[in-house]
Amino acid sequence: DVKVTQSSRYLVKRTGEKVFLECVQDMDHENMFWYRQDPGLGLRLIYFSYDVKMKEKGDIPEGYSVSREKKERFSLILESASTNQTSMYLCASSFGGVGETQYFGPGTRLLVL
């Protein structure tokens, strides 16, 4: 079974803090994705990566950065957390190729005070 794990299920941070969210997959997937999910807005793509050291901006990259130093690990960084970044963050991975199934982690619910 594909396993995608995220470093925390719940996280509480203060405004201005640097926040690291980590995602690890064990299926040798080429593609990895970070989404945020807010009520009424659905899943929105923040950043994605098709290969090690590769990153591409998604629909809402402002205020975020990412790092992919190893194939299995994709990190999302909030350089200076703000209250409008309070959200559910979901990581996903998939094989390379068009329309492949994405496998999701359990999500991290982040609260920024």
Next chain:
Amino acid sequence: KNEVEQSPQNLTAQEGEFITINCSYSVGISALHWLQQHPGGGIVSLFMLSSGKKKHGRLIATINIQEKHSSLHITASHPRDSAVYICAVPLFGGGSQGNLIFGKGTKLSVKP
């Protein structure tokens, strides 16, 4: 860029009812996905289909490529089916290296 519309947004049913959730998209696609998200957050893939129909237990997914429309049916619904159901298609129809675009989801609540 593909656009995905789901209906209804919210659905309440009585246990045992037959349920249909609809998904329409704007650009021809190679495959369409149905996903399920239970309260608590985890998202799992239910189906990936490119033509016809697929069945898994009480869940049936159909797709009409010409009409750019898919439906997810649940037969003999049960309270444990309560979840958000999400439709997803490739971002640009046939390409773009694996990016999917997601509908906003249909929140299903099945009452005992």
